[in-house]
Amino acid sequence: MTQVTDDMIQLGLDELGVSDLGAVGAVGGQKAVRKVTDGTRDLVMKVIALTPSAPDALRRAEREVDLLAKLTSPHVVRVESTLRELGEPPVAAAWLEEYLDGEDLTALLGSPWAWSDVAQLGLQVAQGLAAGHDVGVIHRDLSSNNVRRLGDGTFKVLDFGFARHTLLSGITVAGQPGTRGFLSPEHLNSYSGGPMPSSDVFCVGILMFTALTGQPPIPWTGDDDDYLRRLAAVRVSADLPTVRSDLTPAQVALVARCLHPQPARRFTNGARLRDAIEALA
Amino acid sequence: MTTFIEDSPRAFQAKWIAEAVMAGHAQGAVLTPWATPWHHRGGPGKKPGIRERAQELANDAVPLWFDATTHALQMGGVGDFRYYDEFDLWSGPRGDLSTPANRDEHVRKVFDVQDTLGAPHLGPTVLLHTGLSQTSVVALDLARDAVERDPQCWLTIAGTNPFWASGAALDAHIGALAALQPAGWFLAIARPLGTIPVAATRDEVFGLCRTVRALAEDAPVHISHGDLAGLPAIAAGASSVGTGWDKRQRVLSFADYAARTPGATGGGWYERPTLRGLIGSLSSNEANVLQSRDPAFTARMGGLPAPGPKEAFVQHIATLASLVADIATQADFEQRYRRVRDLYHAATGDWGTSLSLSPSDTSAADWIAALEEGLGDYGAAEGW
Numbered sequence: 001m002t003q004v005t006d007d008m009i010q011l012g013l014d015e016l017g018v019s020d021l022g023a024v025g026a027v028g029g030q031k032a033v034r035k036v037t038d039g040t041r042d043l044v045m046k047v048i049a050l051t052p053s054a055p056d057a058l059r060r061a062e063r064e065v066d067l068l069a070k071l072t073s074p075h076v077v078r079v080e081s082t083l084r085e086l087g088e089p090p091v092a093a094a095w096l097e098e099y100l101d102g103e104d105l106t107a108l109l110g111s112p113w114a115w116s117d118v119a120q121l122g123l124q125v126a127q128g129l130a131a132g133h134d135v136g137v138i139h140r141d142l143s144s145n146n147v148r149r150l151g152d153g154t155f156k157v158l159d160f161g162f163a164r165h166t167l168l169s170g171i172t173v174a175g176q177p178g179t180r181g182f183l184s185p186e187h188l189n190s191y192s193g194g195p196m197p198s199s200d201v202f203c204v205g206i207l208m209f210t211a212l213t214g215q216p217p218i219p220w221t222g223d224d225d226d227y228l229r230r231l232a233a234v235r236v237s238a239d240l241p242t243v244r245s246d247l248t249p250a251q252v253a254l255v256a257r258c259l260h261p262q263p264a265r266r267f268t269n270g271a272r273l274r275d276a277i278e279a280l281a
Numbered sequence: 282m283t284t285f286i287e288d289s290p291r292a293f294q295a296k297w298i299a300e301a302v303m304a305g306h307a308q309g310a311v312l313t314p315w316a317t318p319w320h321h322r323g324g325p326g327k328k329p330g331i332r333e334r335a336q337e338l339a340n341d342a343v344p345l346w347f348d349a350t351t352h353a354l355q356m357g358g359v360g361d362f363r364y365y366d367e368f369d370l371w372s373g374p375r376g377d378l379s380t381p382a383n384r385d386e387h388v389r390k391v392f393d394v395q396d397t398l399g400a401p402h403l404g405p406t407v408l409l410h411t412g413l414s415q416t417s418v419v420a421l422d423l424a425r426d427a428v429e430r431d432p433q434c435w436l437t438i439a440g441t442n443p444f445w446a447s448g449a450a451l452d453a454h455i456g457a458l459a460a461l462q463p464a465g466w467f468l469a470i471a472r473p474l475g476t477i478p479v480a481a482t483r484d485e486v487f488g489l490c491r492t493v494r495a496l497a498e499d500a501p502v503h504i505s506h507g508d509l510a511g512l513p514a515i516a517a518g519a520s521s522v523g524t525g526w527d528k529r530q531r532v533l534s535f536a537d538y539a540a541r542t543p544g545a546t547g548g549g550w551y552e553r554p555t556l557r558g559l560i561g562s563l564s565s566n567e568a569n570v571l572q573s574r575d576p577a578f579t580a581r582m583g584g585l586p587a588p589g590p591k592e593a594f595v596q597h598i599a600t601l602a603s604l605v606a607d608i609a610t611q612a613d614f615e616q617r618y619r620r621v622r623d624l625y626h627a628a629t630g631d632w633g634t635s636l637s638l639s640p641s642d643t644s645a646a647d648w649i650a651a652l653e654e655g656l657g658d659y660g661a662a663e664g665w
Contacts, residue, residue: 196456198459199456262456263460
């Protein structure tokens with residue numbers, strides 16, 4: 001895998017006209033995230049290294065940034081620039097996003113939340129996803145690492161980085177992205193049954209279940225086959241009430257529907273999940 | 282809704298359909314390019330053209346569907362194109378869906394025929410053997426083309442036994458289709474053999490039930506050629522099944538789309554009396570023996586029709602519609618499931634009685650066992 005180098009980061013800073021304020025999150029890998037400033041406000045610069053053997057990566061990134069720039073949801077991180085190619089021939093690409101304070105959801109999970117807080121998490125993440133689903137963008141890699149709670153309590157969805165514009169044909173991948181422990185059954189397939197809007201809904205279900213119980217519903221143990229078997233056998237409607245007896249049947253049913261092994265049995269997309277959570281309030 | 286009458290390669294009995302609709306036993310007719318010609322022939326023993334047929338049905342207030350049945354083109358041995366090739370359904374070679382332009386053109390042309398006939402838009406599909414293949418991508422592309430052209434269209438899902446039994450691959454494919462949110466669904470199970478009782482399997486029935494339960498959440502589901510074997514799907518939430526007076530309307534079989542043998546006549550009328558209590562049928566001879574040996578039991582099973590093909594059809598569709606309505610009017614999905622399970626349990630016992638009175642070539646093992654087992658798997662998966 002091609003690594004993002006200091007030279008690539010400098011090329012990005014120059015091309016986008018911003019000054020570096022330091023790394024955000026882990027350093028290294030095919031993608032780098034830097035806190036930057038344009039002199040008036042703080043921003044985030046994302047740099048991806050381009051692999052010569054995977055020329056589609058640039059076109060995919062261009063399209064995704066272009067699509068995300070069109071999303072206007074308070075629950076999706078805002079894109080602040082177009083995607084810029086770095087180098088000639090291009091060795092990397094970079095773009096700017098709004099800078100978010102607060103914490104990643106991962107840091108906030110571990111002990112059970114009140115239903116009202118979980119409902120807000122589910123509702124706002126669903127609203128963010130709905131903005132993408134409405135224009136044919138599937139997140140495909142929703143996990144606690146790319147949901148952020150801001151200082152004012154607002155939840156925002158980050159990194160539609162593996163999203164695919166489902167209305168456009170052409171660039172597709174057979175192997176599906178995703179984060180272990182946050183995969184849906186269809187994440188392990190390709191062809192027509194690959195990730196779909198209801199796959200994102202499944203991941204919201206994982207987030208809500210984990211927030212409610214402190215434990216993920218299907219912990220990753222390192223084996224895809226084992227994970228798929230347990231995904232297909234998950235019975236949230238039976239398991240959840242034993243851990244959270246304070247939940248109403250309707251609340252349990254909502255989370256269980258998000259986590260149904262059959263994608264067609266879940267809420268079809270973010271908008272339908274949003275409506276269902278609002279109806280419970 | 283309870284039943285739609287499928288198109289018939291045999292003489293098309295428009296008046297029988299009209300009477301069934303008037304009686305509330307059917308809610309529509311389905312025409313296809315495989316059994317009704319585009320060009321008008323007319324005259325004794327000649328089929329009218331599809332536009333004339335549509336007008337005839339419209340005059341009798343029979344709701345009409347046009348099912349292009351594109352999925353028959355992938356059936357092994359397909360070859361009866363007598364009527365099919367009269368229709369303008371392809372911009373390229375017949376069945377060529379290899380390019381986006383060809384797929385979109387096929388959908389457009391199918392919708393154009395439906396517009397001409399005043400029928401709702403029903404998207405075409407291809408026949409699948411698994412939910413996880415390059416062909417299933419073509420099916421998804423066709424469905425997407427149809428919904429982009431008309432978001433209110435219905436979609437078709439057609440597969441063989443291995444497709445409906447393909448477990449997680451089936452569920453994933455259905456999920457991708459469900460995301461398109463069409464106005465309704467036609468589901469078809471294609472079988473190499475046109476035998477009745479159908480050669481259903483437990484896994485297939487379980488897959489069909491799971492699929493119907495998921496899709497019926499948001500839109501009506503019709504089981505093409507479903508007939509009595511479609512009752513588990515009704516339990517899972519489907520609203521109607523396809524049927525007719527001919528065997529070929531009650532099962533979707535490869536054999537019925539194969540090239541015709543020169544001089545073939547199509548065989549005799551299908552006049553097996555359908556008995557509600559058995560959720561199956563007997564041959565006329567078997568039924569007559571049963572009637573003579575125990576008239577009370579025969580009456581309790583639903584009684585026999587008067588001789589004749591129309592009488593057999595009227596009794597069949599009244600019985601089928603009654604069963605569908607019985608199931609569909611249950612309070613919820615669980616009660617629908619329990620009702621069919623109870624019907625199968627009772628029928629299995631009554632088959633024993635029937636066979637003791639009148640030996641038959643078929644039994645509960647043929648008519649009910651696989652359907653009941655698959656339905657049971659569905660119920661267990663739902664936690665019932």
